[in-house]
C-alpha cells in the first residue's frame with residue numbers, strides 16, 4: 186500500500202541518483218546491452234531510463250509497482266544465492282510513491298508496447314504506444330508529495346555528480362553494456378559497450394591515464410580477480426580512484442582499500458593513493474549483499490584469503506614493471 190511504499194522509499198530513494206541506480210540495475214537485470222539515462226535538472230524534474238532489455242509483459246506492468254513484486258527470487262533459498270542486482274522488489278513501488286512515473290515496455294512475445302502512468306502509487310492511465318522491444322521508465326517531479334525530502338536535496342551540480350559517479354561506476358562493472366548519460370539534452374558520459382574495460386576507464390578518466398595502467402590478474406580457490414592498477418609513480422591524492430567490483434556490483438570497501446595501499450607499501454608516498462579498477466569474482470554465497478537496502482556495502486566470507494590474493498597479485502604486477 187501507499188504508506189508502506191513511502192516508508193520503503195525513505196530507505197531506498199534518497200535523491201535522484203538513487204532512482205537512477207534502481208532503474209539502471211533493473212535494466213541490467215533485464216539483460217539490456219544498451220542503457221540510456223536522460224536527466225532534466227539533475228533528475229529532480231525528470232529521470233528517463235531507456236533500455237533494450239527483455240521487457241515486462243503487459244499484465245505484469247501494474248504488478249511491477251506493488252511492494253515485493255519481484256520476478257527475481259523464486260525460493261527463500263535464493264536469497265543466499267543472488268546473481269541479479271535487484272531482489273527486494275521494492276524499488277519501483279517506492280519510486281512510484283514519491284513521483285509521477287510512466288513506464289513503457291514490450292517483450293519479444295508482445296505485438297504492441299504498453300504504457301502505464303502512476304501517481305502516488307495509483308494508476309492514472311494505461312494504453313498502447315509505438316512498438317519497440319525494451320523498457321523506458323520516466324520518473325517525473327521526484328518528491329513532489331514529500332516536500333521535506335525535496336528540501337534536503339543539494340545543488341543541481343551536486344545531485345548530478347552523484348548520478349554521474351554511479352553511471353561511471355556501473356559502466357566500469359559492465360564493459361559489455363553501452364551506457365549513455367545526458368543532462369538537459371547534452372551528453373555528459375558514454376561508454377562503448379564493446380567489453381573492453383580499459384576503454385571504459387578511458388571514458389571515465391582520460392585515455393592517456395587508461396593507457397598507463399597495468400593489467401592485474403590472479404586467482405585462488407574461492408576468488409578470481411582482474412583489472413588494472415597504476416604504477417607506484419602514477420598516484421592521486423584521494424582514494425576516489427580505487428574501484429572494487431564484486432560480482433558485477435560496484436562496492437566501497439575500506440578493508441580492501443587498506444589491503445591495496447599496504448600492498449604498494451613504501452613505493453607509495455605519504456598521502457598518495459594508487460589508481461585501481463579491480464573486479465572480484467566469487468561464489469555469491471560468500472558475499473552478503475543484504476546488509477543495506479541500497480546494497481552498496483557488502484560483507485565477505487574468507488576475507489583473509491582475498492587479502493592475500495590481492496597482496497600477492499599487486500606485488501607480482503608491480504615487480505614486472507619495476508623488478
Ligand code: ADP
Nearest residue numbers: 211215240249255256271272273274276277320
Ligand atoms: P527488483 O528489481 O528488486 O525485482 P523492482 O521494484 O526494482 O524490484 O522491479 C520490480 C520488477 O519489475 C522486477 O522484478 C522486474 O520483473 C520488473 N522490471 C523492472 N524494471 C524492468 C526493466 N527495465 N526491464 C524488465 N523488467 C523490469
Ligand code: MG
Nearest residue numbers: 207211271276
Ligand atoms: Mg530493482
